[in-house]
Amino acid sequence: MDQRAPLTLLTDDQEMLVTEVRRFCDEVVSPRVREMDEKGQLDPAILEHLFEMGLMGIDVPDEYGGSGMGFTEAILVIMELARVDPSVSVVCDVQNTLVNNAIRRWGTEEQRRTWLPQLASKIVGAYALSEASSGSDAFSLKARAEKTDGGWKITGNKLWITNGKEASLFLIFANVDPSKGYKGITCFLVHRDDAGFSVGKKEDKLGIRASSTVELVLDGVVVPDDRVLGEVGKGYKVAIETLNEGRIGIGAQMVGLAQGALEHAIAWAKEREQFGKPIASFQAIQTALARMDAEIESARLAVLNAARLKEAGRPFVREAAIAKWIGAEVAERAASIAVEIFGGYGFTKDYPVEKLFRDAKIGKIYEGTHTMQLLTIAKGLLA
Amino acid sequence: MKILVAIKQVPDKNARLQIDESGTRIVETDLSWEINESDRYAVETALRLKEARGDGEVVVVTLGPERARKAISSALAMGADRGIHLVDPDFQGGDPLCVARALAAVTRAEDAPLVLCGTRADDDGYGETPILLAGLLDRPAVFLTIGVEPLDGDRLRVVRELEAARQEVSEIPLPAVLGIQSGIFDVRFTSLKGIMAAKKKPVSQPTPTELGLSAEQIGKAGRRLEVLSLAPPEKKGQCEFIEGKPEEVAATLVEKLRREAKVL
Known part of the structure; x- marks a missing residue:
């Protein structure tokens, strides 16, 4: 498509x-949303469809067994999935924008040939940077990797790992030489079956409950040299640059969520009658819906533009941070207003907006907190 | 076996339709389009037959303007092997018989033993094309088909949907034409690889002359059925609940149908 075409005009x-x-969301995901939320579990049938x-x-x-489309297409899919279930969306998001992306960008040809065909067709990947004591201060991570003969021995605990319960492949960040600070951080490809690796406690969360969030325990996991992703000591680059792209994905997830909330609110406003007419006929409701729509549109444009910049090979750090920030803002507000438009019904689990309201909160927390996005933007402004 | 699937592009089910100034057509500007529902089931049926036999070719054909190319692309993305687009202006604006004549010419040119159509189009709803097509080709036709199974020799076992959940099973010889009913099984989700592969699949655009058709047999020039006017259904918000014991309710209902609605 012509680079000057309107952002929302699709090929x-x-x-x-x-x-x-x-269609997949309407026929397969939608009927399962409530049960998955209640159980805090992803239905395996959904995962199967995602792969198929x-x-x-x-x-x-x-050539690596993938679908051969682009980053913008990934963003569009993440957005559409989130419209119906932000949990399903994040399963797809992490796989595409973090795991596949990191291996494509930093992996050796052999690593790409080994892992990408599996990730595209049958195994879930997870991205493990955070620890109990390192969130925004990511590079203070305590996981260690010691050199052994022909490989590495990794020890430590990872926390808040999205999709960890379903995942087979983990990108584990550990420090090989703490005396070098962040320049000791290295990214390792760890398989679920590697000796010494185990999945710990699964978190009982407020929102996106169908996507698992777990602790990982690495008790002297030994991996061969060919499991280092990128260079030894350059893991911090892998982490930062992957997360920059990941933020566009989270922005997309939030825009999709907000769009879902708006659509539910519109349908309800047309159906629900008070004072003898549909509440959609009241200007108070009309302006609320209009404001949601205007906010969502601006966030959508920010997300699509960040995606397009990334795909064009242009700098996009600021735009990615803006996309995630505005997406999270808009999603939280849209879901909140949708609950209000539904009134008492919206406060119950019998109607879908209650879940979207809970799901929205994570947008201000993961893949760089809300404040960290602003600091990223500010850094560019004041440079 | 070569299977020809006739598909039609129709307005999206959720689209809000408006009638144009002439009062005989819908406004097409800003409308979104999709493959007619039962035609999608026809494509799915063809793909399943091909997969069950392990060989064959699924060819989709559509008659429609430039925009209808997207319907072909969607069918190719589902897995059809190639497309035929009757896009020439002379093909357009005809009645069901004109469409059937064009499809009959394509069937002959393709020498396709099996033609699948959707039962009826969701837009104009004539439901005539498969039957007219079979007539023109002098082939057996089965309407409201909900199951097809290849048998030995050139025969098919076909299940037809009747009223009250009854089914009719028959065996028919090829060549044949089947009208496929929707809603029977799951239509596959198109994979992203399918979308990418569709771009490389051939789509031909034969002219009427190439198919041995004259302008008077097809399109506007050939039509004998004319739409005089279109109108949205009138909204009548009358709903009455009759209460009481079942036998009383039934008696009241019969009375009302006889006296008020005058339908009995």
Whole structure:
């Protein structure tokens, strides 16, 4: 498509993709949303479909067994999935924007050939940076890796690891030489079956409950040298640069969530009658809906533009931070107003906006907190 | 076996339709389009037949303007092998018989033993094309098909949906035309690889002359059925609940149908 085309104008392929993902959401995801939320568990049938449709390797090139589409297409899918279930969306988001992305960008040819075809067709990947005592201060992580003969021995605990329960492959960040500070941080590819590796406690969360968030325990996990992703001591680069792209994905997830909330609110406002007419006929409701729509549109444009910049190989750190920040703002507000428009009904689990309200909160927390996005933006302004 | 699937592009089910100034057509500007529902089931049926036999070719054909190319692309993304687009202006604006004539010419040119159509179009709803097509080709036709199974020799076992959940099972010889009913099984989700592969699949655009058709047999020039006017259904918000014991309710209902609605 012409680079000057309107951001929201989709190509024929993208239109077909969005239509099909929407049909998948309506027919397969939607009927399972409530149960998955209650149980705090992803239905395996959904994961199967995600792989079958090629949604777990969207921008992985054909030669590595992927779908051969682009980053913008991944963003569109993440957005569509979140419209119906932000939990399902984040499963797809982490796989595409963090795990596949990191391996494509930093992996050796052999690592790409080993892992990408599996990630695109059958295994879930997870990204493990955070620890109990290192969140925003990510590089203070305590996990250690010691050199052994022909490999590395990794010890430490990881916390808040998205999709960890389902994942087979983990990108583990550990420090090989704490005396060098962040320049000791290295990224390792660890498999679930590696001796000494185990998945610990699963968190009982406020929102996106169908996506698992777990602790990982690495008790002297020994991996060969070919499991180092990127260079030894350059893991901090892998972490930062991958997260920059990941933020666009979270922005997309939040825009999708907000769009879902708006659509539910519109349907309800037309159906619900008070004072003898649909509440949609009251200007108080109309302006609330209009404001939601205006905010969502601006966030959508920010997300799509960040995606396009990334795809064009242009700098996008500021735009990615803005996309995530505004997405999270808009999602929280849209979900909140949607609950209010539903009134008492919206406060119950019998109607879908209550869940979206809970799901929205994570947008201000993961993949860089809300404040960290602002600091990233400010850093650029004051440089 | 070569299977020809006739599909039609129709307005999206959720689209809000408006009638144009002539009062005989809908406004197409800003409308979104999709493959007709039962035609999607026809494509799915064809793909399943091909997969069950392990060989064959699924060819989709559509008659419609430039925009209808997207319907072909969608079917190719689902897994069809190639497309035929009857896009020439002379094909457009005809009645169901004109469409059937064009499809009959394509069937002959393709020498396709099996043609699948959707039962009826969700937009104009004539439901005539498969039957007219079978007539023109002098082939057996089965309408409201909900199951197809290949048998030995050139025969098919076909299940037809009747009223009150009854089914009719028959065996028919090929060549044949089947009208496929929707809603029977799951239509596959198109994979992203399918979307990418569709771009490389051939789509031909034969002219009427190439198919041995003259302008008077097809399109506007050939039509004998004319739409005089279109109108949205009138909204009548009348709903009455009849209360009481079942036999009393039934008696009151019959009375009302006889006296008020005058339908009995």
